Structures are given as C-alpha cells and as structure tokens.
Amino acid sequence: MKNIATTNTARPSTSNLKQPQQRQTTKDIIAANVKELIAQLEAGRSDALTAYLDAMSRFHNYSFGNVLEIARQRPTATRVAGLYAWNQLGRKVRKGEKGIRILAPIVGIKRKSDEDAEKDITKQNTAVLVGFRNAYVFDVSQTEGAELPTMREVGGDVGENRDRLLSFIERQRIELVFTENIAPALGVSYGGRIAVLPGQSKAEEFSTIVHELAHELLEHAKRRTTTTKVVRETEAEAIAFVIGKAVGLKVGTASADYIHLYHGNASLLAESLEVIQQTSTLILAALQPSGTETMPDAELAQVA
Numbered sequence: 001m002k003n004i005a006t007t008n009t010a011r012p013s014t015s016n017l018k019q020p021q022q023r024q025t026t027k028d029i030i031a032a033n034v035k036e037l038i039a040q041l042e043a044g045r046s047d048a049l050t051a052y053l054d055a056m057s058r059f060h061n062y063s064f065g066n067v068l069e070i071a072r073q074r075p076t077a078t079r080v081a082g083l084y085a086w087n088q089l090g091r092k093v094r095k096g097e098k099g100i101r102i103l104a105p106i107v108g109i110k111r112k113s114d115e116d117a118e119k120d121i122t123k124q125n126t127a128v129l130v131g132f133r134n135a136y137v138f139d140v141s142q143t144e145g146a147e148l149p150t151m152r153e154v155g156g157d158v159g160e161n162r163d164r165l166l167s168f169i170e171r172q173r174i175e176l177v178f179t180e181n182i183a184p185a186l187g188v189s190y191g192g193r194i195a196v197l198p199g200q201s202k203a204e205e206f207s208t209i210v211h212e213l214a215h216e217l218l219e220h221a222k223r224r225t226t227t228t229k230v231v232r233e234t235e236a237e238a239i240a241f242v243i244g245k246a247v248g249l250k251v252g253t254a255s256a257d258y259i260h261l262y263h264g265n266a267s268l269l270a271e272s273l274e275v276i277q278q279t280s281t282l283i284l285a286a287l288q289p290s291g292t293e294t295m296p297d298a299e300l301a302q303v304a
Contacts, residue, residue: 026065026103026132029065029068029069029103030064030065030068030270031270033065033068033069033071033072034068034266034269034270034273035266036072037049037052037072037269038266038269051071051075052067052068052071052273053238053241053242053245053276054071054245055067055068055070055071055075055077056242056276056277056280057241057242057243057244057245057246057280058077058078058079058245058246059077059080060242060246060277060280060281060284060285061281062102063103064273064274064277064278065103066102066103067277068273069100069101069102069103070100070102070137073100073101074100074139076139076141077100077139077141078139078140078141079139079140079148080100080137080138080139080140081137081138082135082136082137082138083136083138086138086143086145089145089146089148090145090146091140091143091144091145091146091148092143092144092145093138093142093143094142094143094144097138097142097143099136099137099138100136100137100138100139101134101135101136102134102135102136102137103132103133103134103135104132104133104134104135105129105131105132105133106129106130106131106132106133108128108129108130157202157203157248158202158203158206158247158249159247160289161206161247161287162202162205162206164286164287164289165206165209165210165213165283165286165287166209167286168213168283168286168287169194169209169213172216172217173192174192174193174194174213174216175192175193175194176193176194176196176209177193177194177195177196178195178196178197178198179195179196179197179198180197180198181195182195182196182197183197185197186200186204186208187208187209187211187212188212189212189213189215189216191216192216194209194212194213194216195212196208196209196212203244203249203250206244206247206249207240207243207244207249207251208240210239210240210243210244210283211236211237211239211240212236213283214235214236214239214240214279214283215232215236217279217282217283218232218235218236218275218279227268231268231272234272235272235275235276238272238276239276239279239280239283242276242277242280242284243280243283243284243287246280246284246287247287
C-alpha cells in the first residue's frame with residue numbers, strides 16, 4: 001500500500017568449460033559489489049544505494065550483475081556501448097579513457113549426432129551458454145564525434161506510458177479500480193486487484209499505480225514470513241523510483257527511504273536489489289513503444 005506520507009560471441013568447444021564454475025564467477029562479482037555498497041552505507045553514504053537504483057533506470061537492458069558493475073565503476077554513466085558500437089555511431093572513444101568492465105556471454109555450439117541431425121535437418125546444431133568473459137563498454141561522456149539522436153524523454157509528463165502501463169496490467173489479469181474508499185491511502189494492492197485514489201496528478205497517479213503493481217508482481221503475500229512490511233513497501237517504492245526515472249519523471253532521491261532495505265543483512269539487500277531490478281525490467285519492457293531500438297551491445301550483458 002502506498003500512503004500519502006510515504007558484441008561478438010566466442011564459440012569454443014564445450015568439452016573443457018565448467019558451467020557451475022562460470023556461474024560462480026558471476027555470483028562473486030555480485031557479492032563483491034554488494035559488499036562494497038554495504039561498506040558505503042555503513043560509512044553514512046546512503047546516496048550510494050540511490051545511485052544503484054538510478055543505474056537500474058538507465059540500463060534496464062543489462063543484467064543485475066552488470067548494472068551493479070556499471071554503477072560501481074562509473075556512477076555518472078548515462079549511455080554505454082562497446083568500441084565497435086560507438087564507431088558504428090560515428091563516435092570514437094577518447095585516448096586514455098578507461099573502459100567499464102562487464103560480463104559478456106560465451107556461446108558454444110552443441111552439435112547433434114548424425115542420427116539426430118537426420119531426424120530434423122533444420123536444427124542440426126544448438127547454441128549453448130558455456131560461461132562469461134570480460135568485456136568493456138564506455139559511457140557516451142568518454143567519446144567524441146557525431147551527435148547522437150536525442151533520446152526520447154517525458155520530462156515530467158507520463159505521456160503514452162500511462163496507457164501502456166494500464167494495458168500491461170490488463171494483460172496480467174489484474175483489476176484496476178479508482179475509488180475514494182481507500183483514502184487517505186493513495187493506492188492499495190489486494191492480490192489480483194489494485195485500487196487507486198482518484199484526483200492525483202498524472203505523475204503521482206502513475207507512480208502510485210507502479211508501486212501497487214510492484215506489490216502484485218513481487219507476490220509480497222508469499223514473502224511475508226521472510227520480509228518485513230518496511231522491506232516490502234520500500235521494494236515497491238524503489239521500483240516506482242526506477243520506473244519514474246526511466247520515463248523522465250521528477251522523483252527525487254529518497255535515500256532515506258531506500259536505506260531501510262539495509263539492516264545489517266547483506267543477503268537481504270542483495271535479494272531486494274535483484275528483485276527490484278528484475279521487476280523494473282519487466283515493467284519497462286511493457287512501456288517500450290513498438291519497434292523501439294536499444295543501444296548496441298546491450299544483448300551482450302543481458303544474460304550475464
């Protein structure tokens with residue numbers, strides 16, 4: 001409930017690569033980033049958590065692990081791509097700039113036996129993920145050259161995003177109603193039904209609906225034995241923050257609220273950040289207009 005006060009892929013043989021070990025490498029990177037974040041929080045830097053959430057709003061095409069990597073190495077990054085992608089856009093990385101390390105997938109080929117291939121000649125080989133490798137991307141601020149097309153921003157107006165959000169809610173078979181009966185709450189999630197207080201500004205209404213949708217998607221009712229009300233509410237509000245930033249709304253920093261995600265529990269913080277990132281990505285995908293192009297190289301980080 002929301003209250004008023006509230007690039008190129010390698011193709012090595014799969015025979016000598018161990019998938020579990022590669023997955024552990026990804027987990028180690030995530031763990032290291034969460035550990036560093038906790039150190040900053042304990043030092044009184046609550047804005048560090050807001051910076052991570054801010055990065056989620058800008059890099060929702062990237063995996064959780066790579067969002068953490070980008071936010072840690074270059075918190076001010078706004079638009080990243082690899083050397084080749086920038087060259088294709090008519091821009092060059094300035095000499096001496098340090099790349100942002102992320103993980104890119106290593107894809108191998110699983111070959112079918114001759115007998116199996118004869119059964120279905122259209123599917124003789126299968127691409128399989130066998131691990132990850134280091135790759136480097138650069139922020140637009142590290143490049144120079146041709147002007148880039150202006151990225152569409154809403155600038156405080158939800159625009160068509162409201163209609164797309166409502167369509168997504170309908171596809172999820174969640175009922176959405178507007179009623180005065182929930183006052184003074186701005187919104188309430190009932191599990192399969194969202195109630196919203198009418199009369200809010202368009203931006204506030206949009207944020208309220210996203211907040212309550214987050215409760216629905218996170219199925220918070222199933223997590224009540226392992227999370228507190230503060231954590232559940234903060235996760236939903238953090239998702240509203242990420243979505244709001246992504247569509248150009250003025251959402252503030254809200255560092256004081258996000259700090260509640262951390263109560264000396266590293267595993268809880270990591271879990272919360274991951275579910276925030278995954279749920280935000282799902283909602284943002286639904287808000288993308290048809291045919292919207294993403295930045296080159298994004299597919300490299302999607303599965304890392």
